[in-house]
Amino acid sequence: MGSVDANYDVIIVGGAVIGSSIAWHLTGRDDFKGRVLVVEKDPNYEFCSTALSAASIRQQFSTPVNIEMSAYGIDFLRNLKRDLDPEVDIALxxxxxxxxxxxxxxxxxxxxxxxxxxxxxxxxxxxxxxxxxxxxxxxxxxxxxxxxxxxxxGWFDAYSLMQSFRKQARNRGADYIDGEVVEVTREGDQITGVVLKDGRRFGCGTLINAAGTGGSKVAKMAGLEIPVEPxxxxxxxxxxxxxxxxxxxxxxxxxxxxxxxxxxxxxxxxxxxxxxxxxxxxxxxxxxxxxxxxxxxxxxxxxxxxxxxxxxxxxxxxxxxxxLLDQNAILGRHTDVKNFVFANGFSGHGLQQSPAVGRGIAELVTTGGYQTLDLSVFGYERIRDNSPVLELNVI
CATH class of the missing domain: 3.30.9.10 (D-Amino Acid Oxidase, subunit A, domain 2)
Known part of the structure; x- marks a missing residue:
């Protein structure tokens, strides 16, 4: 991709609650020693879905994995001061x-x-x-x-959760930069990096798409398609x-x-x-x-x-x-471009699922698979095969 400003083991496109949860979980693992870059185009988070949501969490889903993700999520929220940030108050x-x-x-x-x-x-x-x-x-x-x-x-302060993930990910060594990704560079079946609107270029070993409503645009930059729209x-x-x-x-x-x-x-x-x-x-x-x-x-x-x-x-x-396929998340590696990882299409569930998604994607990147909760039912394969996992409780 030509000369780059810096190389990273992992680049995460999108620094709201999903991207920052992934960054925090990843940088906290003993088996991960790499460099992480989070690129966020809306640094004030004025328009991100996290900040503008109804900020709630439920276990009343019809899909078992969604129930299990929220079970982990509520446990995480209950122990937030112990496990994430002793100074945070999310008013749960x-x-x-x-x-x-x-x-x-x-x-x-x-x-x-x-x-x-x-x-x-x-x-x-x-x-x-x-x-x-x-x-x-x-x-x-x-x-x-x-x-x-x-x-x-119940419900809680979404903005405080997001900012705590972001602050603690930075404390663990993740780099955050303000910028908009306008190009994803690819050589064959490998992503090699990203180009920002201001011309900066960064190389990567793995690219994680946590771009929220911009997730389809980021995928298209890599020549990939997902049925996600705002x-x-x-x-x-x-x-x-x-x-x-x-x-x-x-x-x-x-x-x-x-x-x-x-x-x-x-x-x-x-x-x-x-x-x-x-x-x-x-x-x-x-x-x-x-x-x-x-x-x-x-x-x-x-x-x-x-x-x-x-x-x-x-x-x-x-x-x-x-x-558009099934109102469930798209998680994990692309079937052909293995170092492109999806964390997209949450359809209103992203905030409450952010702890489980952060943990799961961090496991996938470092070990090659899910360890604590198998999220593979939401893999890209079902998008490729047009095989929906229907969630009956979409709110």
């Missing part, structure tokens, strides 16, 4: 998810609950009378069942008069309509995936206020009458790195 609120179902969704909820409990998740099955007793402010007339995460689920997700913050009892007892509530709502201090945050005809590939950060007026507000009122008198006090838009 372990108040659970409550996923509701009508008659139409009861069988799938039941099946998912059986899978979750089989893999150790502490998820409570609730009939409508139990829901009404526990949440008297909630309309349960159309509900058939609900599943509540008694432990192991999808806009809007989050609204609202207040509600005389709702102290709701904020005290409300978990992360997932309505059968797909909308979610949870407390945020004295306020609430809410959102919903847009209808398919209003959910194209999207790179802008404009808030779609009609989504709140047309869909979210009526849905909130239907679930809780006291949500009729609410006022939006803040709103923002972020992006999912949306895997």
């Amino acid at each position: 609120h372990e108040k659970g998810y409550l996923i509701l179902a009508t008659d139409q969704g009861r069988d799938i909820l039941k099946q998912n609950h059986a899978t979750q409990t089989e893999f150790g998740a502490d998820i409570v099955w609730m009939e409508p009378d139990e829901l009404a007793a526990k949440y008297p402010w909630m309309n349960t007339s159309d509900l058939s069942a609900g599943c509540w995460g008694r432990t192991g689920e 999808r806009k997700r809007c989050i609204f913050v609202f207040n509600c008069r005389d709702a102290a009892d709701i904020t005290a007892s409300c978990p992360m509530l997932i309505d059968p309509s797909g909308l979610y709502v949870r407390p945020e201090g004295e306020f609430f945050i809410t959102g919903i995936a847009p209808p398919k005809d209003r959910d194209p590939e999207c790179w802008d950060f404009e808030v779609d206020h009609s989504l709140f007026d047309d869909i979210i507000w009526p849905g909130l009122y239907e679930r809780c009458e006291r949500f009729e008198a609410i006022k939006v006090v803040n709103a923002w838009a972020g992006h999912y790195s949306y895997n």
Whole structure:
């Protein structure tokens, strides 16, 4: 690739929570003595998915490996001061998810609950009378069942987690630079390095694509394809008069309509995936206020009458790195270009899966395989073969 400014054993494209978790796990291994470079084009993390997310973690998935990844994730978050950063406070609120179902969704909820409990998740099955007793402010007339995460689920400060991964990775020796990768150099079936927009060139032994919504662009620079594109997700913050009892007892509530709502201090945050005809590939950060007026507000009122008198006090838009094939992550080496490693397409699960992904990719790079939790079900082979691993609980 011509003369380079520096050579690294591993270059990670993307320094948000996934890339920084990988960097931290990698540099902390006794069997890894190499040099790590993390390249981040948005050094203030103003537009990264991590900082703009709803910042939550759950074990209520239908795919066993997703459940196991979140089980490791919540354990990691509980022990963050001990294992990552004694000064960090991510304000973990372990108040659970409550996923509701009508008659139409009861069988799938039941099946998912059986899978979750089989893999150790502490998820409570609730009939409508139990829901009404526990949440008297909630309309349960159309509900058939609900599943509540008694432990192991909740929400936290995503930005603090990301910054702690970044700070501690640097403390362990990872180099971070501000810059945008515009070219991935390749010789045959080997990646040799990257070129930045300002002309700097860096050689590498392994390239890890943790570029979030830019993951498809980075792959294309290497002549590779992944079915990942950015999808806009809007989050609204609202207040509600005389709702102290709701904020005290409300978990992360997932309505059968797909909308979610949870407390945020004295306020609430809410959102919903847009209808398919209003959910194209999207790179802008404009808030779609009609989504709140047309869909979210009526849905909130239907679930809780006291949500009729609410006022939006803040709103923002972020992006999912949306895997069009199956809404699951793409992890691991490319089948032909072995030193190109994917960590892409999390479809809204990336923040909560970042501890497990960081550990797994670090194992893969240093030992050639996964050691503690086998993530190979999310490998590139399924992309190549058009063989989806369907996740039924996409929120």
